[in-house]
Amino acid sequence: MELRVQGGRAVLAGDDDAGVREVDPHTLPLGAGLAEALHEWAKVAEAVLRTDPPPDGAAGALVTRRGRQLAGRVAADMGAPVAYTDPVTGEQYVVEAPVNGAAAPEPAPDAAPAESSEPAEPTPWGTGLTVSVFCAAVVAVMVVTLSLGLGETGWWLALLANVLVVGGISPSVWLARTVPVWRWVAYGVVAGVLLAWFALLLTLL
Template identity: 70%
Template structure:
């Protein structure tokens, strides 16, 4: 495939069964933006050539550089090398399709091969024990205080407290920090109920 300027329009030339053909960039799957950019570049290049600007001028250098950029974009989209005919100098330049970039390496801490972070058993179990103690004392105190008025009231209060805590405990069981609190809440409620059952005996 070859990029050329013909009468102020960009054309792409290629060989097929019938010989060489020139096609409008809009007829290829390049995208409307790239096709329009090619035609704008071709108009400017044609104007520069018609005014007979010297080939070593700034405008000519810009035309050449922009043409190579556009040829590179075509090569990337079509995934094929593109020959670029410089409209000012007539020089032919081959532009290869860019190679696919190598996949970026993940940082060691995100890599699947990286060692998982060690479980903080000491700190975690300390949080669990403290949470369990607070929940145990709270549930037992609430239940004994209400039990003096009515055992049914104490039972309803226990169900409401546990029912209120259950969604938070369920959501927190897989969160790295909050799982220790969730373990403490479950342990505290179980210990409190065991203590209440023993007081009834």
């Protein structure tokens, strides 16, 4: 069985008597929410590929990591190995099915698990919120400045620029929202865009 991305949708391909057949994850007995998670990941992967990022970029790395995690969950639910074709790099990995109910390992060669009895580190609210506030201020100023500058030519041009900017950064922000460090930047970017739009709305009143 192989996990692929085609046309912004996740498909699972396998061999049968008729040859290679691709099926929608919704038609398989997968765990709750897994099929939706697969399609959500595929949509983000397709959006990242359309922006033509470098293969080693942050967004591409997040797509790769998430895909491996989902392939492990599929292997656990199906009880069979799952091949995972990375939509960013084109490389293929094989995730073995777990043994005796154990969690499926993530096939990352450079991510050896480290056993530790130390408690999890507390959330760095002070530092994290500081980063978020700084990012929000920078993004808000940039969006407002760009919009007002283009607005002198035409408000439709400013609106188009906002749509393009937000559409371009959305995949990276969506993926970064669960990464321990980058999530603070993602929060700041979202807050900055919303603040900028609120400020621009006030200028129209």
